[in-house]
Amino acid sequence: MLKVEAIVRPERVNEVVAALQDAGCRGFHYENITGQGIQQGVEVVTGRGGRVASRAAMPKTLIVTVISDDMKEAVIEAIVSSARSEGEGAIGDGKIFMSEISDVVRVRTGERGQDAL
Amino acid sequence: MLKVEAIVRPERVNEVVAALQDAGCRGFHYENITGQGIQQGVEVVTGRGGRVASRAAMPKTLIVTVISDDMKEAVIEAIVSSARSEGEGAIGDGKIFMSEISDVVRVRTGERGQDAL
Amino acid sequence: MLKVEAIVRPERVNEVVAALQDAGCRGFHYENITGQGIQQGVEVVTGRGGRVASRAAMPKTLIVTVISDDMKEAVIEAIVSSARSEGEGAIGDGKIFMSEISDVVRVRTGERGQDAL
Amino acid sequence: MDSGHTAWVLVASALVFFMTPGLAFFYGGLVRAKNVVNTIMYSFMSIAVVSIVWVLWGYSLAFTDGGGLNQWVGGFSAFGLSGIGVDADAGGFPELAFICFQLMFAIITPALITGAFVERFKFTTYLVFLVFWITLVYAPVCHWVWGGGWIADLGALDFAGGTVIHVNAGIAAVAAAMLVGKRRNPGVEPHNVPYVVLGAAILWFGWFGFNAGSELAADGVAASAFLVTNTAAAAAALTWGIISQIRTGKMGAVGVATGAVAGLVAITPASGFVGIYGALAIGIGAGVICFICLELMERSGLDDALAVFAVHGVGGAWGAVATGIFCTAAIGGTAGLIDGNAGQVGIQVASVLATTAYSFVLTIAILFVLDKVPGLGLRVSEPDEDVGLDLAAHGERGTVGDGAD
Amino acid sequence: MDSGHTAWVLVASALVFFMTPGLAFFYGGLVRAKNVVNTIMYSFMSIAVVSIVWVLWGYSLAFTDGGGLNQWVGGFSAFGLSGIGVDADAGGFPELAFICFQLMFAIITPALITGAFVERFKFTTYLVFLVFWITLVYAPVCHWVWGGGWIADLGALDFAGGTVIHVNAGIAAVAAAMLVGKRRNPGVEPHNVPYVVLGAAILWFGWFGFNAGSELAADGVAASAFLVTNTAAAAAALTWGIISQIRTGKMGAVGVATGAVAGLVAITPASGFVGIYGALAIGIGAGVICFICLELMERSGLDDALAVFAVHGVGGAWGAVATGIFCTAAIGGTAGLIDGNAGQVGIQVASVLATTAYSFVLTIAILFVLDKVPGLGLRVSEPDEDVGLDLAAHGERGTVGDGAD
């Protein structure tokens, strides 16, 4: 089983979630985070209007879903197509990280592994 | 070493934390997230009272604890028993995901691995 | 590739981020969490001023960065040196957890693996 | 009619109006985050419902002549405010202004009760409860004290509503807490301390209208009531803060805000009758007595969630009795215990006991009946309580972030 | 000059001032979290800009004699308030107090419009828009109704500004929504419900100054206006809540707050002319009519984001017409439809239609021109809209946590 962690623009969450569901994902969770990558950050006004500071702080949303291995490419495709900006894509569109999940438990039933997904 | 990520109902956090401590867990952290699984979401009123929309958005809490491999079953048991709803359990009771941790560092001392847990 | 998850004191975030950048990290994200370790928690006043309760709840910040394997020690060194309290270090300075990342995708370009970092 | 008095009564009415949203935030900050909208709406809907009841029959029941029943309750002669024109004079200012002013008292009283049953009471039942409680409990008690009923005849002093509003609400809160039962998962900490302080500040601000406005004239007694109101609130807030500092080593904002409210409650019946030293004594007394009572209540089995009984019931009773102790002829025309008129204390105690008994029994009765009515009932379901009443009763979440909302 | 009337007009001015920050929170709570500062600043900057325009030429254009053009607009004789000293009397109270009071109306009117175009309008353009809209739309319409212009001559009744403020702003909102276009990603839920209720409560509180203050005297009619204002707001809030409960099984706080505002809007023109039963009818009517209109608008293609047209435009029009229906000679001196004077309704309708037409055309014209001016333009860029206007226009984030900020 694979854990897919996708960092996307907050305004894209609804699209990404819809795409994940279309790709067959039945469970996921998300939360707001602050991120920095090539896109260095945002300009905030400081000194009560006198100066501008650059903060390494873009609001992003992290979507996490645990899937079976065979869904990997479909899920990546779903995320990429729904999260990429119009046209060429834009800096800050996000990244997807994948890692192994060794076991899963469904609290309600105690089911384990693949069945618990 | 194993990372245990448990998604539970927010109102159960105190019970789950207590159960983890009883099971010998000495460190953990948690945060509020938004999740969707079989339990599809919540009904929110929109149109200022005219309509209802279903949001893929149940408030959940993610509890993370890194443990040594031998504690695995005890910790699962602790979480399942404290997080499951009365009776048969109910949809939305949550899931537990397990994955490998390759190394740990304690910032204060620089200790590594098992010793740093 | 490695995922580095560092739990640090919130007031240290700016220093840790700067140290990560000096160590060559180009991407990361962070979020506020609540944690408990040896440092048991905080005292909150309850009963509207009549009593004190200890809450397993220290505000912490979780910084996550995915790096190539060869940066591991440099990144650990950067975090430890910037997050440790003056002098001997203090309880609650935090921990670093490392795990394997099996694949990475850059949403904008579709690049994979090491290139996408 | 005097334009200055009229201006003052209208402004005081607006200030007392503003107290109910203040209470909404005071209470709303104290509950868990998942119940903030619901808690705020208890207060807000009291404005909506009581405003209608009051102009239709509430004012009439409280302030007109009840004929043979006049000792107990008024009549229906002013139903729909019939016969009260823009020229009707209530003693130097329009009767319509008096109706506005009294309406604001009627609005906040049941809103105070809600602190007892937040996080688990059924919202639609609450709306029905408002109608019955105003009609059967508030209007009669108001008539007893201010409308020419038996407590007024007895000579009890209640300048701005210590018994009518605070004892009344505080006892009803006990009744409600008993019938609705304990919360499943009470929170340890208030979810929003700034809201609590904002609410307390708005309450304090509005209370100047409540107490100084009750003089119904812009004169020296109004100014005196203004000043003693502030003094007692400050003394009680400071007292509570100091007790808290001594016991916990910390001075919680929620405690200080609660102390301020307790002081405001206690000075309410006395505000037109006592001087600065009386106000200090009443404020310090309120801080100590309400603090102790609150601690005892937390150890009791009763889940009066936001301490309505300790703050309003006990604070109001202390204030009513203290009025009999500290009132002085130089300010309000009546001497109290300190000035040698011990009998006044007895009268004050009697008025508190009568209000307590009546309000308790009738509130129990009303809630008992509402619990049995099909489709109503007092308590929400367990899943609704767990998920929080904001979503369950209002389909809303207090705050929603962008992205992962 | 009468000190009581003066005190009342000054207090009423302060209360109406406070409405605009109230509106800032009402609107600010309804948008997405990333636009809260921007939305609040629309209202706040209306205070800053309109205050200057008003004392320089706005008041003069609205309230002085326009000579040959007097049916349509005032003149510049009081530019910079020249000639208006501390002794100038506006009928028992200082003219300077009247200027303050009227200023607060001028401030809130364009702030109301902003609800239509939040989350996508260019902030600097808005500041310029304020100057032109007050000068070319607000001041003339105000002159028509209250400054001796043609609507006043017609005999139209508008006690506190149903047409001048609400119809005017509601129609301008439609014009603005048309020209600025739809939001890219409208949110489903308001981001902060307590802010919405706080804002509605401050609006309601301030509205006592708005309506009862419009009597410009502390007397029985002011008290009557106070009471009917409260009654209509309560009735509309309750009506909206009940409709919402029936349709969705839940009583959303945002709906109830919207209902309250709709009721306040509708009673505004009528507040000095109707009694309790008229107020109940107007409030219930506002609840039903504005609810239906809001639902229809949401299905239309127009993105009037915060329902300014449904609440203020339609609510104001309903109120203006209802004034003609329910006004009674016993309160305001003029009989309405119910008292047999059907003609009054026609006059009311005419004043609404004239305001609608004028405001719509001129708002379109102003925005059309501003769109073409280099460096201005109506709409922010797509990336700015996506990242949110708090960062894009103000370099600020509404709330920032410690640590991971």
Added chain:
Amino acid sequence: MDSGHTAWVLVASALVFFMTPGLAFFYGGLVRAKNVVNTIMYSFMSIAVVSIVWVLWGYSLAFTDGGGLNQWVGGFSAFGLSGIGVDADAGGFPELAFICFQLMFAIITPALITGAFVERFKFTTYLVFLVFWITLVYAPVCHWVWGGGWIADLGALDFAGGTVIHVNAGIAAVAAAMLVGKRRNPGVEPHNVPYVVLGAAILWFGWFGFNAGSELAADGVAASAFLVTNTAAAAAALTWGIISQIRTGKMGAVGVATGAVAGLVAITPASGFVGIYGALAIGIGAGVICFICLELMERSGLDDALAVFAVHGVGGAWGAVATGIFCTAAIGGTAGLIDGNAGQVGIQVASVLATTAYSFVLTIAILFVLDKVPGLGLRVSEPDEDVGLDLAAHGERGTVGDGAD
């Protein structure tokens, strides 16, 4: 006694009271999230402590005859307000109302100072500081200007407290910032911008009571003070916004709110003496001068965390001097520089310098002593500062979510 004047002074007192909670939110929004409760409590506890000090000896020291020392300070003849009954007349309204009004000024002044030392000052020490500062600094300076002391004799004009309140607090802030030292980890951004705007709006609202109330009568001068207060605040807010837009390309809400407060501060001493054009000049001047000063201070080594000196000290000094420039006999009876009376500016400068010197020296002395008293001390421990004063001093967290709280 005149009921209209009495009503106005009482309402103005309530409005000025409300300013301190407004300040609590203005300041509370500017700090980091972990210090919001503490920052709010500084203001709130000033209400509690100063209210007691004032009625016991503060009012007496400020406003009674000091006998041989009368040039410098009043006496104790009105200790505990002895001898001041409900009939005492302060010139057409009750002296008790005057005491209320003046109390509210005394409350907000030390609360203003706290902006300098937030996020690191010891809370219990602050409570003691309040008692000494009101007694030794505020009461004497108040006596000099308004109680019959030497500055009044000099002929200095200070309508509503530019020197007594703002210069006084602004200089004390410098003293406090010097002694308490810099913050360890100052935040870059305010943690809650809506709170900042809410606070500024409440301050503005209350300031109508502050300035127009200082006329102590409901008349044309009060209306004029009301209007120029609003005009100067608007002009300063707009000026600050425009400077900010030019320098950063963005119009930060915090800057605009700061500008508004700077304008309100600057017009305070002048509000009963200048007209619209004077108000515009004072407002624009406040925007430019305070902005520059704030920037310079941020570059200085002094950590005056929330810019108390730049806004209140410099703004108040500018206002005091500008009063001498723009005052006109037609409004307040005294001509200023523009009307040919250059000497008035000198008198104004003298009053500012005297207040500055006295307040600075005595504040340093008080804090120096409190630092040495065992158990007190000025600064919290490093771990307490790091974890935040909400938990360290109050055992509370500003906001707590459900679940992971």
